[in-house]
Amino acid sequence: MKLMLHVAPKIVRQPLISSVIIETSALINIERASIDAVSGEIVIEVSPDKCQEVREAFERRGVQVLMLEMPVIRDEEECVHCGACVSICPTGTFRFEDWAVVADSGKCIQCGACVVACPHRALRLILKQPQMDGATTIGP
Amino acid sequence: MEEKSLVEINERIRDGSVKVVTAEEMPDLVDELGPAGAVREVDVVTTGTFGAMCSSGVFLNLGHSDPPIKISRAYLNQVEAYGGIAAVDLFLGATQPSLDRGAEYGGAHVIEDLVAGKHIEVDAEGPGTDCYPRLDLETSLRLDDFNQATMVNPRNAYQNYNAAINSSERTLHTYMGTLLPRNGNVHYSGAGILNPICNDPEFEYIGMGTRIFLGGGQGYIIGSGTQHDPKSGFSTLMVTGDLKGMSPDYLRAATFHRYGPTLYVGIGVPIPMLNERMARNAAIRDEDIITSIVDYGVPRRSRPLVRQVSYKELKSGLVEIDGRDVKTSPLSSYHHARMISKALKASIEAGEFPLTAQAAPLPRIGSCRPMKQTKEYPMVSDVMSRDVLTVREDMGIEAAAKAIVKGSFDHLPIVNDRGRLIGIVTSWDISKAVAMGGIAKVSEIMSKHVYSARLDEPIELAARTLDTHSISALPVVDKECQVIGMITSNHLSRLFARRRSH
Incomplete structure (x- = not known):
């Protein structure tokens, strides 16, 4: 399971992940982390049996936790199955099945690379909408 | 047979x-x-x-308005269509971006919207003549409203x-x-x-x-x-x-x-x-159809060939480049x-x-020659300064500060013991290091991600690198990554000023 952690500025300097690992003994894989002055956004992978325990441990520490169950939304009307999303995805979320693009939804880490790479603007993320240069955002 | x-x-x-x-x-x-x-x-x-x-578009005939207009400029959903043909004929090209939404909506989107049966807002201007007195008009048209829409x-x-x-x-x-x-x-x-x-x-x-x-x-x-x-x-x-x-x-x-x-x-x-x-x-x-993988990392007309590849390999999803499997997609x-x-x-x-x-x-002999360019544009080697001071990564901050003051440079390229460019520091980096104190060597404060220019590169490319990364100077390097000059935004602005004054 993938969890997205939103870390508030006042706790962003604390060793949150290591303390959760020690507490839960869960094997945690950090898929993506971006931390700046105002917030931290971290995506972790954790096995399904430890997922609830890890989630609660983070929440007790003041971290907002979101389950990434269906992170990439595809507009089926816009998608022409070209494949421009396939090779640029860092986690291999997209693949061809008889030349139709299919997405393995458990793999996405919400990086947004596919959103800007899709020539048909058929993809968007549930949680955030990356800004196109000098253009409107991909709205819901 | x-x-x-x-x-x-x-x-x-x-x-x-x-x-x-x-x-x-x-x-x-x-x-x-x-x-x-x-x-x-x-x-x-x-x-x-x-x-x-990309090389696609549509000729559109709008019919005549009353009073009539000879359209010189026209915008369809804010995308300019070429009006330099007869009064109400236009050519709408697929790659033309819109005035309001830029690249996110362009000529291609107008074409798709027309085919989907949507209304298109038309704004047109004309010079006003005795036979076509009207100066401007606005109207809203669907595909059926055009006399002809010929791709x-x-x-x-x-x-x-x-x-x-x-x-x-x-x-x-x-x-x-x-x-x-x-x-x-x-x-x-x-x-x-x-x-x-x-x-x-x-x-x-x-x-x-x-x-x-x-x-x-x-x-x-x-x-x-x-x-x-x-x-x-x-x-x-x-x-x-x-x-x-x-x-x-x-x-x-x-x-x-x-x-x-x-x-x-x-x-x-x-x-x-x-x-x-x-x-x-x-x-x-697919295995009989061979194409070339070329390197778009080199922004020149002749991009280096990396290898030949068949469509069978491309469609497999992986091709081998320098002993490594690289993902492919169409x-x-x-x-x-x-x-x-x-x-x-x-x-x-x-x-x-x-x-x-x-x-x-169809002709069996075609033509895809490079452009004949009659005007020479300067290369990096024509405008760069050859008076460049490089320092070693282990140089102390104080010595680097002195070097900057003595040479009146704003940038110091840092090289390793083989003379290869490995970093750069600016006078601002050094001032900051001095103000903070406790920093001994330039290697601690240098930017390791250093952009450089090549001697035989048109200055257009160097200018684009400066602009893309919001920086003001580039070390110029040879094939062995040895620093041989410096090109700065000052060189480019001087060149621009000279061109303008002619």
């Missing part, structure tokens, strides 16, 4: 007995029956391609196109899609086995006047496309068709990030099996190319698509 005529095939199309297969099915049939058997068995092979075709695409359906890779250190956003740094991926565009020209490379059937599937309707080949170059395997087609008969399933607007709008066009060409040679040509497979849709070959097949079987005799063959 087994032969049949176009007249015979058209007779079978009329009476419903025609035998049609797609270009995907043909190779196995030829293997099984041999070329003579395949000619006896198969009448028509259908092809299909669906990809970004004319100067270059479509490339026989072959290079695949793209990027050896540079940064992600590139190109018309070949997002290219990841350090050879991170390969993008290609083309249908391979289903490509129309690949299945009739000698233009035995394809010619001027050939009826084709275009954007979901029927269109025609006008002739060879621009940059048509059969000798190097890069033939192209110029095509036309009535936009009013087309469908948004086969004409799709797209935007390549930081490149611009383009139009995905669906084209299918039927190839009759008139003789054994044509059957052999239509038996081509930008054109094979899914839709296949749909087109099947739709064309169905349309021929239904008797709706008779084949045409060509009015004239």
